[in-house]
Amino acid sequence: MLDARISPLLKPLLKPMVKQLDYWKISPNQLTVIGFLFGILALPLLAYQHYIAALLFILINRVFDGLDGALARWQNSSTASGGFLDISLDFLFYAAIPLGFALADPTANALAAAVLLASFIGTGSSFLAFAIPAERYQLARPQFANKSFYYLHGLTEGTETILLFVSFCVWPQHFSLLAYCFAFAAGITIVTRVIGGFKTLRHYEKAE
Numbered sequence: 001m002l003d004a005r006i007s008p009l010l011k012p013l014l015k016p017m018v019k020q021l022d023y024w025k026i027s028p029n030q031l032t033v034i035g036f037l038f039g040i041l042a043l044p045l046l047a048y049q050h051y052i053a054a055l056l057f058i059l060i061n062r063v064f065d066g067l068d069g070a071l072a073r074w075q076n077s078s079t080a081s082g083g084f085l086d087i088s089l090d091f092l093f094y095a096a097i098p099l100g101f102a103l104a105d106p107t108a109n110a111l112a113a114a115v116l117l118a119s120f121i122g123t124g125s126s127f128l129a130f131a132i133p134a135e136r137y138q139l140a141r142p143q144f145a146n147k148s149f150y151y152l153h154g155l156t157e158g159t160e161t162i163l164l165f166v167s168f169c170v171w172p173q174h175f176s177l178l179a180y181c182f183a184f185a186a187g188i189t190i191v192t193r194v195i196g197g198f199k200t201l202r203h204y205e206k207a208e
Contacts, residue, residue, distance in 0.1 A: 014070045021071055028072035029082055035064025036089040046100025055169035061093055062162055091124055097165050101175050112176035119186035123156060126193040137204045156186045
């Protein structure tokens, strides 16, 4: 819900770093992998309940995630393979955070983490499943024109997910409550994406 509003605000902040990375001959794919490695370090830190340290690596991961796409556009080197690598590692990172909290306190957190992960699967699968036929029909994507593939909007997107992760680390004692609330919102996203996506594709199918 917030991604389209946040992205334009971040671009000017990233530009100086992008220029420097380009000067150093860093590739977008290198940034993607390095950012993922930083992000996945949050998993053992969460498991051992070092929440603030984990939060630092979560935020570093997100900075790298913004930089890799911006660098690809700066270098005019956006590719399908780079987009695939980016989204694959993003989803692995997203899954690692609830797992870390489940490992930190299985008794209190495991069920909520499982529910949250199930909601992630629903939002992720509806998001990616729509991207395939959207590419076939060349659907317009005015708010995310520079993305590697079609972005289907929803109540819970990347920005909301990162805010959730920050909240987890700041208030770990409320992990379960926060996870259930987000899973409920994600459920709304899943329903609206499936219904909206189906109707959109049916419209284009009938027009063929």
